[in-house]
Amino acid sequence: MTTVKEEKLEKLDMKRDTYQLIINGRRVESTSGETFTSYNPATGEAIATIAKASREDAEKAIEAARNAFDKGKWKLFPLNKRARTLNKIASIMRSRFNELVELEILDTGKSLSAAQGQVMQAIEDFEFYAGAIVGHRGSVNNVPGQFHNYTEKEPVGVCAQIIPWNYPLMMAAWKIAPAIAVGCSVVVKPATLTPLTAICLGEICIEAGVPEGVVNIIPGAGSEVGNHLVEHPKVDKVAFTGSTPIGKDIMEKASQSLKRVTLELGGKSPNLVFEDADIEAAVDGSLFGIFYNTGQSCEARSRLYVHESIYDVFMEKFVEKAKKLQLGDPFSKETHIGAIINKGQLEVIDGYVQSAKEDGANILLGGKIAKVEGFEDGFWYEPTIISGVTHDMKAVKEEIFGPVVVVMPFSDEKEAIRLANDSEYGLGSAIWTTSHARATRVAKQIQAGIVMVNCPFSAFPGTPFGGYKQSGFGRELCIETLDLYTETKSVISYFGNRSLNPFGV
């Protein structure tokens, strides 16, 4: 067992053949010696062998995190030193930007532009929390009589952080940055399909000076490692991003020890284009809204509603521009649409499209597994636009998590709002209109955690991200997140000069 520092982390290639777990500041093999393989979805090629964490490794990681937290190594660091360490993490990431981008593309098959944006956001997330933590504080409250009350924000403790495969580095940053900013210790479980950049981020945290045991990274099976973290009595909080069914399971199991829980779950976000919209902007933004990250995005605007008076004009442009989207080499600047994560997901996507056809919908574009020259063994799906749908169809109700959008016309604002809200999810939403009054009115009535007005982007460091309804609860990426990794301690003191005798005995 060598410590990460002894291996001179900053000199180790990020792209390499083998990756280990990060436990207690060390790079370690799994207890069982088991490994798994990660693939490049664009080519189908194996890219690396990774130590596969088991229950025993989860146990060790929790122990390390618990020990680091209870000994106060990190939470008692002077605040400015913690902030400086977060900035150091960001600056190492900046210096290794191209390597992180390359690794993210290899592991996920996503396009260069998508990977660049996400790696940059992960970096900015650490910078954001390095600043935010300095201003995060308790309060002084008015109390009648000779009493004084103040509150302190204390780190909640050991946090299990379970993340999905679609934004591997960005999700790891969304989780780790706010948790360690407030002084928590974390055990991160990346998805086994895409573990590489999260492991590298764990190594960077240690290189930047985060004490051993504070950040642990243990890729392994959700049903084994993830489940163990959720059930473990020494874990204080679970922060989960993933599908709604797993989120429900986690909430139930976490209730056994009343863990704090935040859940970022699935979505089926509506995109409303009103008759007074700037049509070009609405077309471009709606394309990005669904096809960004190959539609493998929780906040993908996958239900498109267009006012009937502009429906034909809008759809003609929308389909025409969608035809111009390039699938191909993820490393090419010309590529808009990357690969689908694996064969199973490709089949799920195609299954939804077939179900829409069987339900009588029209395929306006795509609707098939794509053949991409030079990438024949990868997993690709054509950008797909489906019209002639109704709200009882499976493809309209359920999250597809691929490059597939369903489209419907609407006749007035009231109907648009009703359609938008007719979903069990409530994560993102978008409104395209040039009327400020309408934008404000509709934004108020939409049941979603995020409303984008004439805007294709759903998140920046500082903007709250999270859902209503079955899209989960809790907000990430913002100041409020810091509250969700802390407990509020209320301190009440008496300052009168006469001693109190409330029983009067």
Ligand code: NAD
């Ligand atoms: P998933 O729910 O299958 O898995 C997510 C993570 O949970 C993985 O690391 C997995 O190993 C782990 N896991 C699986 N079973 C578990 C169990 N029983 N106990 C504990 N952990 C377990 O989701 P996925 O397929 O990896 O990701 C896609 C889903 O994630 C989509 O539904 C998408 O909408 C959602 N997502 C949401 C957001 C958001 O911020 N709201 C962001 C990205 C993705």
Ligand code: MN
């Ligand atoms: Mn992979």
